Amino acid sequence: xxxxxxxxxxxxxxxxxxxxxxxxxxxxxxxxxxxxxxxxxxxxxxxxxxxxxxxxxxxxxxxxxxxxxxxxxxxxxxxxxxxxxxxxxxxxxxxxxxxxxxxxxxxxxxxxxxxxxxxxxxxxxxxxxxxxxxxxxx
Numbered sequence: 207x208x209x210x211x212x213x214x215x216x217x218x219x220x221x222x223x224x225x226x227x228x229x230x231x232x233x234x235x236x237x238x239x240x241x242x243x244x245x246x247x248x249x250x251x252x253x254x255x256x257x258x259x260x261x262x263x264x265x266x267x268x269x270x271x272x273x274x275x276x277x278x279x280x281x282x283x284x285x286x287x288x289x290x291x292x293x294x295x296x297x298x299x300x301x302x303x304x305x306x307x308x309x310x311x312x313x314x315x316x317x318x319x320x321x322x323x324x325x326x327x328x329x330x331x332x333x334x335x336x337x338x339x340x341x342x343x344x
Contacts, residue, residue: 220272235284242276243341245269247334254330 249270256262285297316329323329 220268235280235287238276239280239284239344240341242273242280243337243344245273245276246337247341249273250330250334250337254334 249266252262252266252269256266281301282298285301286294289297316332319332320326320329
């Protein structure tokens with residue numbers, strides 16, 4: 207890939223400040239979680255406000271993927287870092303159980319919203335609100 211030899215890819219330019227912000231010795235899971243919950247609403251706003259284009263869809267995928275991937279890491283490692291190691295299994299499974307119902311119900315609920323609205327318009331805004339609530343709860 208000749209393009210990558212001349213200049214760094216966009217993801218490297220985005221990731222470098224994040225890694226510098228997290229620090230050289232490892233990341234505080236609170237900081238990682240706050241960053242992830244700051245990135246996800248940006249992704250939803252891109253999806254809701256942007257014109258339909260391949261470049262915007264790719265940017266959305268990268269931004270959402272970074273936020274969602276970091277939340278996955280925080281769910282696994284953040285429990286011990288934030289709440290302590292005692293009772294890790296119980297806390298981890300309680301968090302997993304609390305996340306299962308919304309994940310399984312959301313396609314049906316958002317499909318009903320899409321059908322009632324006659325289009326996709328309100329769906330990204332609902333997801334934007336849910337992500338903001340999740341970030342506030344974090």
